[in-house]
Amino acid sequence: MPDAEVTARFLGTSSVLLRDEDTALLVDGFVTRPGLLRVALGKIAPDPRSVRGAMERLGTPPIAAVICAHSHYDHALDAPVWAALTRAELVGSESTANIGRGLGVPSERLRVVGDGDVTAFGAFEVTFVETVHSPDDRYPGVVDRPLVPPARSRAWRTGKVYSIFVTHPRGTVLVHASANFRSGALRGRTADVVYLGIGTVGKQPSEFIETYWDEVVRATGARRVVLIHWDDFFVGLDRPLRPLPRLADDLDRTMSHILPMAARDGVEVALPVAWQQTDPFSR
């Protein structure tokens, strides 16, 4: 019997929906994307209409788990709303659990994971490897009590940061959302495809970019890299994605480093289109 088909859909930032016929896993699911002024000066809250709209646009997938790569608002703001609408488990660090508690996700559907933990959802097996946030973390620390929105964006503190390996009989996808690494942490683990976070990579020294590639892409032997967390997330998802402005990042510079390394290593690089359904393991 052939293995069930797996599809991936990118929703901007590091939000990715992976599913087979029976089970869907949502990484982050950040779709509210409040504007820059509100994020900088006001208070933010998830917009349940945006979440519901996204869920319908995705065909109301059977989401078993919403998994937060870390707890910043551009990862975890909407996750409790997805969990409430779908009855999925909310999975992540204790900080992520506190974000769930703030919006009333019941304790039996909060799953706190640590470094090396493995959890199964349908035919998917998810492994969490602790990593570190990209340099110059704007909101370091932990969310140490239930976070009730609306709140200042800085209330969504980092918590633990995870590399997320999603293994299915069809293959393994690694979602590595934050552009940094712990030396050697991913060695000995393999992935077919890396969803590689490149937020602020364009502002890093060349050596950093090269080591990042080695520690995440070469270390796991991936043959395909899908670039994530490059889009301007102060703009709504109803418009085409556009890169972060030059002041914040430099996508051209990132690409000018990554593409030659990918060519050298025989790795295919893709810039995903929001909402588009793809087969992460297609040849």
Ligand SMILES: [Zn+2]
């Ligand atoms: Zn972050």
